[in-house]
Structure formats: structure tokens, C-alpha cells
Amino acid sequence: MAISLLNPKAEVARAAQALAVNISAAKGIQDVMKSNLGPKGTMKMLVSGAGDIKITKDGNVLLHEMQIQHPTASLIARASTAQDDMTGDGTTSTVLVIGELLKQADILIGEGLHPRVVTEGFDKARAKTLEILDSIKIAIEINRENLLDVARTSLRTKVHQILANVLADVCVDAVLAIKSKDKPVDLHMVELMEMQHKTETDTTLIKGLVLDHGSRHPDMPKRLKNCYILTCNVSMEYEKSEVNSGFFYKTAEEREKMVQAEREFIEQRVKKVIALKKKLCDGTDKSFVVINQKGIDPMSLDLLAKEGIMALRRAKRRNMERLALACGGIALNHFDDMQESQLGYAGVVYEHVLGENKYTFVEECKIPQSVTILIKGPNKHTLTQIKDAVRDGLRAINNAIEDKALIPGAGAFEVTAHKELMAYKDTVKGKSRLGIGAYAEALLVIPKVLATNSGFDAQDTIVKLQEESRNNKEPIGLDLASGQPINPKDAGIFDNYIVKKQIINSCSVIASNLLLVDEIMRAGMSSLKG
Amino acid sequence: MSAHEILTLQFGHYSNYVGAHWWNVQEAGFRYDSPSEINHDVLFREGVTLKNEVTFTPRLLLVDLKGSLKTLPQEGELYSLPSQSAPDQVEIIAQPPEEKNEFQKDIETNATLTKIYDLERQVRVWSDFLYTRFHPRTVNTVQEYQHDNENTPFDIFPLGANLWKKDQFSEDFSDKIRNYIEECNSFQGFHILCDSTDAFAGITVSCLEHLNDDYDTKPVLGFPLVQPSTNPIHLLNLALCFDGFAEHSSLFVPLTSKPPQFNYIAPNPDLKYHTSAILAATLDTLSLNYRLKSAKNTLIDVCSDFATNGRKVATASVCLPFPLKTNEDFIDCLNTWEGHLSQSVTPWCDINPDNSLQLVVLRGIPERRLKKPPNLAEKQRNYPAYRCNDLKEMLSYFIVCTSYGTKSEVTVCGEQMAVKTPFPGFFTERVGNTGDIDGGRSGPVEKINTLAGLHTGKFVGTMLETLSQELEKIKYKKYHQFVSEGVENDQFRECFDRLLDLKDCYEDNYLI
Structure with missing residues (x-):
């Protein structure tokens, strides 16, 4: 051979x-x-x-x-x-x-x-x-009943029956919330957030967004109502750039000057946000939340905190898109000519702390087209199990919508x-x-x-x-x-x-x-x- | 004072060996009685468990294959809660519990770790000698491939790259990166350790691309670990790895797992446990440049100074331990010094201090051992270096005198490196308990002095040339597994060419 x-x-x-x-x-x-x-x-x-x-x-x-x-x-x-x-x-x-x-x-x-x-x-x-x-x-017609049936059938093969019923409700409501007519459903617009807390049947649907981080300043408000949401991708931290480094060539004073100028530049940005907040919120019962994909350093946080603004840094890239869908508004890449129409709205924004983990809930949005399934469970392996099941449940529902059968x-x-x-x-x-x-x-x-x-x-x-x-x-x-x-x-x-x-x-x-x-x-x- | 935080990423089994030693050495050096010169907040983070206990763990993410952890639970032990009873109707499939070695058992029972353990023989994986405890976020395992299993080899670059393309892995991993960075008040950049000759190189390069996209202003200092070999598959992986680092990192320093000859240590070159310790000592010493509380530099300064004109590669060297004899002063030691200050730990590379740019870190020697006071100095007064008033000045002076056209930055740290167990006891008889040569010894060596350097110069070009010559010999078309996983033959050609371009950056006449 x-x-x-x-x-x-x-x-x-x-x-x-x-x-x-x-x-x-x-x-x-x-x-x-x-x-x-x-x-x-x-x-x-x-x-x-x-x-x-x-x-x-x-x-x-x-x-x-x-x-x-x-x-x-x-x-x-x-x-x-x-x-x-x-x-x-x-x-x-x-x-x-x-x-x-x-x-x-x-x-x-x-x-x-x-x-x-x-x-x-x-x-x-x-x-x-x-x-x-x-x-x-x-x-089939795409309605809640039919989708529930298929979600339940699929989920019962993956988790315990009582839990399956809870999850089926959650999944169906999530898909129905983000589904718009005649467009395929983008399941990425359902955020899955894990929280090691309580029991698995406390898993719920949040009609809004849950972020896995919170404000990093002790004086920032922990709960705000009637909020304008500013989503942005603009750095609000001082960073050494390659230009002002170079330890062989510059004196300490020169470097200090550079730092100063750079710092000022960042401060200008923060001040623009503060000006907008003053214009829109002062004298009303409204409040202001900044959610940034880039960093915000302690000095900028300090300025914002003094104005009663809640600011979150390093948001997930995908959450930029989700926030726009959940709250309205658009994600900004610069702070020039900001308009009220570019901001989103949420009825309430609040923080929840569990050990070293912080969660920020953005809720009571007007017409949320992006929602969060908040997965709860007493330990890590339960959370993983539910997460796997929820993913499959969502897929089953989506399949039914696509097949229409x-x-x-x-x-x-x-x-x-x-x-x-x-x-x-x-x-x-x-x-x-x-x-x-x-x-x-x-x-x-x-x-x-x-x-x-x-x-x-x-x-x-x-x-x-x-x-x-x-x-x-x-x-x-x-x-x-x-x-x-x-x-x-x-x-x-x-x-x-x-x-x-x-x-x-x-x-x-x-x-x-x-x-x-x-x-x-x-x-x-x-x-x-x- | 605020720390400029660094996030460390380790990809691959050997990287984790190096990492494990590195974290051990750092933790062994923690001082609880007096303030330390070293700012440990740069690489470590403070946290709180759900039970409100304060933790201090490395700011670290590591990746390894399934089954490589042995006795280390993925979530770590610090944050674990009492486990619940299993639900009904459950079928338990348990692998036999891994037997913990003596060292790990003693950590668990809080015994004093003063015994001598036979770690040379007992270490099978890096977690066997790991002293530091990790945050639950830290350990990531690749589920698809099994550690040390020939049925699921994880041996070629594209396998790693494809793994990153799967949503779940990259999403989880980049989320964890983001979580760490979100906590930091003035994040300065990334350290990356990776195995460069297998598929981990692929994950690393994909991750580098991600870092470039999302954290474009943050510098990335890479340490690809190279197992010198002539195996064509290893070399092809290495080429792709270097190419990725050259494109996406701020600076990278290849390190070899084959140690050079040292005078006062006798490592077993085949034992990962030994060789990785040398590299860990190098990294720990070298990074003091931006990890001291008094440091002016941050990662971006180091990277931008070295990586001028496309010179993205640098080399590292170490002198382990720095041989200061007992009863001898630093000035005497330098006076009788022969050869280079330190040995290269970069593969295929002899570091020649002439015409180069270097960063040298000396640690462990107290200022009082610089020289004798004038009334006792005797012969020392005749040495030209006697006029130097501190270690930094003297070492700089020594470098200027012994090399030509070299620009150096010297950092000095008075704190010694702690090398107690689980650091390997591979020191020769002449090394004393506190690192002095001929200092008398009873029991294991506890602390040593070290010197490490980061260099760039023409020799880097020579190294790249050696690599390129090796690569030219490979008929890459023969290795169809690369093609079937998505690397086109043209890609190799382009990659080789880019490495040659990189080599050209190091020609002396390039810079006028």
C-alpha cells in the first residue's frame, strides 16, 4: 500500500x-x-x-x-x-x-x-x-404567543422548566422591542449583561441599557432623573503624545509647558460640554449624563462633577450604537456646534454597586430600540449557563421570524x-x-x-x-x-x-x-x- | 500619588511561565514596613471582593489552552463564594482532581515557605509555581484546543488569528481589556508577552490590531518570546508575528528562551522553569525605568525614543546577578570589569554597545557602596571615576568611557530583587545570601543585585538579517496548512520583504 x-x-x-x-x-x-x-x-x-x-x-x-x-x-x-x-x-x-x-x-x-x-x-x-x-x-403570524411557544420549547431543552418560562418571556419581549417592520432583526442590539446577584429567576428585561461601569468620581450624582444623554467618542484625558516625550532632548521646563498647553486643550473640551449643560438644564428639572467611549481623566471628572453631570468613560464600542437606538440622539465625534437634537433622553439613570463592580442603568427611554437582558444568578457557572441559553433562545425567536413558519x-x-x-x-x-x-x-x-x-x-x-x-x-x-x-x-x-x-x-x-x-x-x- | 497604570497581556504557555515568575518576584518584593521605591500600583490593582475584602492583584489578562492550568481554578480563589448544592437531575462528570504539589499546598495552609522544594522536578505547568493570586478576570482559556495534545495542535499562526475572528472570544477578551482600562485614572499603555512560534502569535497580532483601533493613543510594548529553532513552521510563525508587531506595536523586544552563559548562575537550558526566570528578572529590572515612584518616563517616552525612524525592534540584555563582591565597592567592581556589562537575551543577537542607544537599569546596590570616603579611599582615589558622586553618574561615566558614540539613559534603584522560593535556586555557590559574590551562604539566596539594558543599534539589523536568511531558505509553498487556514503565499512574500525593509532602518548610514 x-x-x-x-x-x-x-x-x-x-x-x-x-x-x-x-x-x-x-x-x-x-x-x-x-x-x-x-x-x-x-x-x-x-x-x-x-x-x-x-x-x-x-x-x-x-x-x-x-x-x-x-x-x-x-x-x-x-x-x-x-x-x-x-x-x-x-x-x-x-x-x-x-x-x-x-x-x-x-x-x-x-x-x-x-x-x-x-x-x-x-x-x-x-x-x-x-x-x-x-x-x-x-x-405563523409573528405575534407574542407564537414566539413564546417556540422560545419555550427551545429553552426547556437547555435549562430548568421554571427558568425556561422566565427566559422565554424575557427573550420574546426583547426581540419584539427591537424588531422594526420589514427589517431583519439585529440581535446585537440586545445587550446581555451578567450580574452575580440574587437568583437566576430574577433575570429581567431592561427596556434601556445597562452598562458595566459607573462614574469614577465620589461627588458625581448616583441617580438622575429626566436626563439628556450625550454619547461621544472624544478623549477627555490628558495624554502624553509622542511629540512632547523624548527624555534626551528637552528640559523639564519645556516639558512642563507642553503639558500645560495640552491640558488646557482638554479643558476647553470639557467646558464646551458644561456650557451645553448650562444652556439646556439650568433652571429646569432636567439633568445631564455624558457617556464617552474614550477616557475621562480625574481632572475632567472633577470639573463635570462640580456641575452635577454624571460622566462615564470607556463605554463599549457597540454600546455607542445601542445608546443611540435606546435613547435617541447620535454619537458625537467632536464637541463643535452641539445641538439639543444630538442628545438622547432617558427618564432615569442610576448606579448600582456590587463589590468592585459598578453598573449603570439607563432606563425609561422613550422608544427603546435596543434593550438589555440583565442576567442574574448566584454564581459564575449559573450565569454562563443562562447566558448560553438566552443566546439560543434569541436565535430561536429570530429563526421563527425569518422562517415565518x-x-x-x-x-x-x-x-x-x-x-x-x-x-x-x-x-x-x-x-x-x-x-x-x-x-x-x-x-x-x-x-x-x-x-x-x-x-x-x-x-x-x-x-x-x-x-x-x-x-x-x-x-x-x-x-x-x-x-x-x-x-x-x-x-x-x-x-x-x-x-x-x-x-x-x-x-x-x-x-x-x-x-x-x-x-x-x-x-x-x-x-x-x- | 497617582500611578500611571499599565495593563499586561500574556499570550501562550511560555509567556505565562515568564509572567508567573515576574509576578512572583514582584510580590516577593512588596514591602510592608517601609515605603518602597517601586510604585507597585503601575502593574497591580486594588480591588474589593463581594465579601468586602480588599485584594491586590496583577492588572493582567492571560491566555492559555484548555487543560494547561492544572490545579489553578480559572476564576482564581480570591473572589470565590461558597458553592451551592447541585440542582437535581444532574449527572456529574468529574475529571480526577489535580494533585497540588507541596509548594501549592503550603501556600494554601499559609505555611512559611522556607523549605526547599524540588520545583525543578515538580513543575509541569506555570501554575505549579505561581505564588501570586489572580483576579477572576485574568485567566482566559481557549476551549477549542487542548494543551499538550497532539490531536488538537495549536501550532500555526492563522489558527490563532481565526480564533480571534470568532465573536465570542474576541468580544469577551476586549471587554475585559476595556474593564481594566476603565478603572484606570491615567492609563499609560500595554505590556504584551507572547509565544511567537506557535498559534498564539496569531491571537496576539489580532489583539494588537484591536488595541490599535480602540486605544490608538496608548503605546504597546511587546515582548515576543522566541524559541530558537530551525523548524520552518516555527520560523514562519515568527515571521508573521514580527511583522504584526512591527506594524501594530510601538516597540518590541524579542526575547529568547535559550539563555546565554552567565558567570554566577547555572540554569538548565531545557527547563522552562529556569529559562523563564531569567527573562522575568530581565523584565522586572528593565521596567523599573518607568515603574519607580521617582520615574519621569512613561511607556510612551521609552517607545518613542527607541522607535525613531521605524526602528520598532530593540534588544534586551541582563546581568544576573550583578557581581558586586563582598567588601568591594561599586567603583572597584567597574574598575576590574571585563567585557560587556550584560548578556543579550535577544535571539541571534550580540549586543555591541558602540553606536547605539541604550537604557540601563541597575538595581539593588546601595549608594553607600559607591566608593569609600576620601580618608579611607586609598587606591580608589586614583581612579578617574572617583569624582562621581552617585551610582547613576558613575555608571553613565563608565558607559561613556567603554563605548563609542553611545547615548545612554541610566536608572538606579536601591531595592534588591527578591529571589526567594519559588524563584529557582540556580545560583552558584559563590553567590551569597544577599547577592554579594563570595558573601558567604547558608540556605537559599534571598536577594540579588541586577542590571538590565534595552538597546538599539546596528546589531538589531544583523539579527533581522539572520532571520531573513533563514526565512529565504524555507519553501513556504510546501506548508499547505497555512494556506488552508487562510494565509496566502503572497502574504509570506510581502511579510519577508517588510522584514527586510525593517532591517534597512538599522543601517548606520541611514541616519544623518
Whole structure:
């Protein structure tokens, strides 16, 4: 063989052996992820050698955290994290379906069928499944109810049910707040702010902005009402420039003079702000807040504090954009000819201090088009868990808005697809129909695992579901509380269309690729284990 | 007095070795009884935990791969709260807890660290000998790649650059940078330590671009750490790294992990724990130029003086320990001095003090050991240097006399460098407990005198030329992994050319 001539140390696994390696890897990773599927899936707590904790049941997080050594397994892991990058959901399902497709194929191949024939069947089945998916999707109106359903379904697979309900409300309201007609939603306009404080169900939506810093002057006001907000990107600190440095060439006096001039220049800027504040606020009940992307040094802060202005420095670059959307006004790059119309407005601005961390709340904005989800939790790992979940929840909502359609959840799609694929199988001639059958069986892994995770018998449940499905035109799913068939539409359980579509596409492709591998080579590395 | 704060960024495992030593040395030098000459607020910050305890931790962000921390929890221990009970329905997957070595256990139990630990053998990663405790913000791990795992190599530049492109990493990291800077009242700039021969170089250069965009007026002083090797992949990474620093940093000083020969220490050149300590001592001494309470300079002064006319590269040297014999005065020591004051710790570079610009820092020697009073001076009175009245003057005079056409800036600090455990005990027998040569020794060396320098001159051009020659030999088209991760072949060509341009800046006849 060529490779062993070139590199005698290269390890090679061929034909049946190669397939066995791939299938066992897929099964292995499936076993790990199985128990986490669905709202009743368990959580995994990952503890590192140094005692760092992470609690999650999000497939994507798990795959990132687990140190996957096996090349095939890491290939599958990468495929499903790609799924997550695109849609924010469906990672666990991807792993399960790939594993199941390979398992089913293994049976057929064991009986002598060529892998190529199996993959042909898979391919036909995939095309058909996509058709089925299109036929059962439910066009929706974008309203709070519908979005809540899909957000809840997605979030319950990632966090505890009570928390999922809270987060679903928060996420939907956030997206609805920033959504403007006919324009795609920019999820960056939802700021996620973590606060290690209270409990996870205290997570709330702030219709405004929360900044992770506060004023750095003891005399500045901590709470202001009726505020003009000046957002700017103008340095208000004295900095040595390269011109006035040079310790070899200048005397101390010369340098001092330079410093003086530079300082004065900055002071002029601060005075312009103060003048504007005086013009607009003096004699009224209004107050003035400066939020700067650049620095503000203690001397400038002092001047501002004397005027009762609250000033924040080093704001996040993205917050400049968000502030403009939340409060109105525009971010200024210089202080010449400032107008009232360039300023934003907030009903109240106040500071909250937690240990060494300060938070500034900008609230009661007129028409906030940028909002903040304030994530709370007692410890770091809870915050991370919620943050991951919120990101996925937002994505799920956004997906629904973009698709303008939903798919009945609770395993209903898989059961329906199985039923129709079996019917389709009979119309196909030749051996590839076996592949279609295998594909149909593989899809059932989702309702089976859902049932197992809820404490029901997988076979019993599947039989019940199929019976019900045969007598019913509507898609039938599994009620995880009772183990009985339900109509997911009535229960408000919906999945994203795009997520399912991605799962169908990527699973079939990966599984087919792995099946067609007939030689695994590994050169220059350590050993290869099945 | 207000400090001019510096934020330190460390990228990569070896950088963290150097960093760990550096922070240890600084913390060992804290004085609780009398005011210190050194302004520790420049590199450290004061904080408050949620339990209202005051902390003093490095103003530092570091990046390393997953699994490289061993016993160090990512969040650190200072800010941790009692952990809650796990929620129901949870499956616990625990890695076997990492065994802490004797040294770390003793830190935990607050034992006095006077024992002799076999750290040479026990240190597997930098956190094993880390004494300083970190702020929870400090440690960042790259989740995608595993430390010391050949299945997930993190070995080529573009892998790091691509990692920065992922929103989550760069967003978190730049947020942390911003958080640190927001706290500072008169932030002066950045220190960057990075591993330059693997993918960390890629993260570093991407981060440099970010710093340039967001903090354009703040100087960045870079210390790319180089593992001298002829491995083409390492060299290609190095070239891209230097190119990035040349474009985006204010000044950069390559440092080598292969130490030169010193007279009074015997480091094991293969042991990261040893070699990194030498570099840490260099950095700690060198940076005193702008870290003393009496310092006039800030980072931007140093950077702009050295980096004139595009000379963005400088070299560093160190003399460790500075060999002042017991019973001897500084004047005697200089009088009998042979060779250069210090050894180069920059790769491929012999520092020649002629025709150069240099910054020299001498630390640890008290003014009273300058010379003897006239009535006891005897022979000393015959030395021309006897008329110098302080260390600074004498050292400047010495440099003027021993080199030609050199401009030097000398800084003197009377505080010695504390080298107690966990600093390696690689000193030879002749080094006394307080750093004097032949000063008599019982137990480990506690304090030493050091000298370090920052230099620029023609020799930097020679170094760049050596590197360029090595690069020319590489058939970069052969290394397809770079291409598949997004570095085009043209990019290499351009990068090599720019390095040659950089070399030209150091020609003597360039400056009239």
C-alpha cells in the first residue's frame, strides 16, 4: 500500500475495520449525549481537575467541553457545533441522528449490502423528508404567543422548566422591542449583561441599557432623573503624545509647558460640554449624563462633577450604537456646534454597586430600540449557563421570524416522517429502498430518547404514537408528562423550521461520508483505537 | 500619588511561565514596613471582593489552552463564594482532581515557605509555581484546543488569528481589556508577552490590531518570546508575528528562551522553569525605568525614543546577578570589569554597545557602596571615576568611557530583587545570601543585585538579517496548512520583504 511505503509508521485501518471504527465512534458520542435530550433530559455537571464547575444540558456546550479525542467523534462534534453556529439549536439531535443512521446502516451492511447502496437510499430519503417537512410546516403570524411557544420549547431543552418560562418571556419581549417592520432583526442590539446577584429567576428585561461601569468620581450624582444623554467618542484625558516625550532632548521646563498647553486643550473640551449643560438644564428639572467611549481623566471628572453631570468613560464600542437606538440622539465625534437634537433622553439613570463592580442603568427611554437582558444568578457557572441559553433562545425567536413558519415539536415531525417514508419506500424499486427504511427508523431515535428520558418505555411509546398517527391526519407528538400521544399544536410545542432542515441535511451528508470511508490512515501520530 | 497604570497581556504557555515568575518576584518584593521605591500600583490593582475584602492583584489578562492550568481554578480563589448544592437531575462528570504539589499546598495552609522544594522536578505547568493570586478576570482559556495534545495542535499562526475572528472570544477578551482600562485614572499603555512560534502569535497580532483601533493613543510594548529553532513552521510563525508587531506595536523586544552563559548562575537550558526566570528578572529590572515612584518616563517616552525612524525592534540584555563582591565597592567592581556589562537575551543577537542607544537599569546596590570616603579611599582615589558622586553618574561615566558614540539613559534603584522560593535556586555557590559574590551562604539566596539594558543599534539589523536568511531558505509553498487556514503565499512574500525593509532602518548610514 502506498502510504505504508511512504511512511512505514503510518497506521492503517481498512474496509470493514474502518467502518467499525467510525460506527463505534458515532455510537459512543451518541451514548454520551442521549440522556440530555429534551426538557426531561438530565443536566451534566462538568468538574475540571482544578474544581471549576460547569452545569449544562446544552449539546453544543457539552461538545465544546468534552475533550473528544477520537477523530471520527470529533468530526461529528464539529458538524453539530456548526449546526449550532447556524441556528442555535439542534446539536444534540444531530449527534443522535447521525449515530442512529450509522447503527441502522451497520445492520444492513452486516447483511452484505454495499455501503454505496445504503447511502443512495439515504439520499432519496433525505429529499423526501425535506418534502414532508415543507408539507407539515405551519405558517405563523409573528405575534407574542407564537414566539413564546417556540422560545419555550427551545429553552426547556437547555435549562430548568421554571427558568425556561422566565427566559422565554424575557427573550420574546426583547426581540419584539427591537424588531422594526420589514427589517431583519439585529440581535446585537440586545445587550446581555451578567450580574452575580440574587437568583437566576430574577433575570429581567431592561427596556434601556445597562452598562458595566459607573462614574469614577465620589461627588458625581448616583441617580438622575429626566436626563439628556450625550454619547461621544472624544478623549477627555490628558495624554502624553509622542511629540512632547523624548527624555534626551528637552528640559523639564519645556516639558512642563507642553503639558500645560495640552491640558488646557482638554479643558476647553470639557467646558464646551458644561456650557451645553448650562444652556439646556439650568433652571429646569432636567439633568445631564455624558457617556464617552474614550477616557475621562480625574481632572475632567472633577470639573463635570462640580456641575452635577454624571460622566462615564470607556463605554463599549457597540454600546455607542445601542445608546443611540435606546435613547435617541447620535454619537458625537467632536464637541463643535452641539445641538439639543444630538442628545438622547432617558427618564432615569442610576448606579448600582456590587463589590468592585459598578453598573449603570439607563432606563425609561422613550422608544427603546435596543434593550438589555440583565442576567442574574448566584454564581459564575449559573450565569454562563443562562447566558448560553438566552443566546439560543434569541436565535430561536429570530429563526421563527425569518422562517415565518414553525414545525410541530415533541417528536411529531419524526413520527410523521417515519410514517410517510415507510409509504414512500414501497414506491421505490431496487435495493436502495432498504436505505430509505433505515433512514426512517433512524429518525425515530428522537421520540424514543424523549420517552426514555421521561421514564417511559421506548417501544411502548413508539407503538402508541404510530397507532395514533395512523388514525390521525394531524402530526402527533409525545406528552412527556403522561407518556400519551398529544397534538403538539394544542400544547404549544413548536420547533424551528430551519433547525429541522439543517438537521436533516447535515446528518445525511455526514453519515453517508462516514459510511463510504474504506480506509483510515494516520501518519506521524500516536495510536489509533477503535 | 497617582500611578500611571499599565495593563499586561500574556499570550501562550511560555509567556505565562515568564509572567508567573515576574509576578512572583514582584510580590516577593512588596514591602510592608517601609515605603518602597517601586510604585507597585503601575502593574497591580486594588480591588474589593463581594465579601468586602480588599485584594491586590496583577492588572493582567492571560491566555492559555484548555487543560494547561492544572490545579489553578480559572476564576482564581480570591473572589470565590461558597458553592451551592447541585440542582437535581444532574449527572456529574468529574475529571480526577489535580494533585497540588507541596509548594501549592503550603501556600494554601499559609505555611512559611522556607523549605526547599524540588520545583525543578515538580513543575509541569506555570501554575505549579505561581505564588501570586489572580483576579477572576485574568485567566482566559481557549476551549477549542487542548494543551499538550497532539490531536488538537495549536501550532500555526492563522489558527490563532481565526480564533480571534470568532465573536465570542474576541468580544469577551476586549471587554475585559476595556474593564481594566476603565478603572484606570491615567492609563499609560500595554505590556504584551507572547509565544511567537506557535498559534498564539496569531491571537496576539489580532489583539494588537484591536488595541490599535480602540486605544490608538496608548503605546504597546511587546515582548515576543522566541524559541530558537530551525523548524520552518516555527520560523514562519515568527515571521508573521514580527511583522504584526512591527506594524501594530510601538516597540518590541524579542526575547529568547535559550539563555546565554552567565558567570554566577547555572540554569538548565531545557527547563522552562529556569529559562523563564531569567527573562522575568530581565523584565522586572528593565521596567523599573518607568515603574519607580521617582520615574519621569512613561511607556510612551521609552517607545518613542527607541522607535525613531521605524526602528520598532530593540534588544534586551541582563546581568544576573550583578557581581558586586563582598567588601568591594561599586567603583572597584567597574574598575576590574571585563567585557560587556550584560548578556543579550535577544535571539541571534550580540549586543555591541558602540553606536547605539541604550537604557540601563541597575538595581539593588546601595549608594553607600559607591566608593569609600576620601580618608579611607586609598587606591580608589586614583581612579578617574572617583569624582562621581552617585551610582547613576558613575555608571553613565563608565558607559561613556567603554563605548563609542553611545547615548545612554541610566536608572538606579536601591531595592534588591527578591529571589526567594519559588524563584529557582540556580545560583552558584559563590553567590551569597544577599547577592554579594563570595558573601558567604547558608540556605537559599534571598536577594540579588541586577542590571538590565534595552538597546538599539546596528546589531538589531544583523539579527533581522539572520532571520531573513533563514526565512529565504524555507519553501513556504510546501506548508499547505497555512494556506488552508487562510494565509496566502503572497502574504509570506510581502511579510519577508517588510522584514527586510525593517532591517534597512538599522543601517548606520541611514541616519544623518
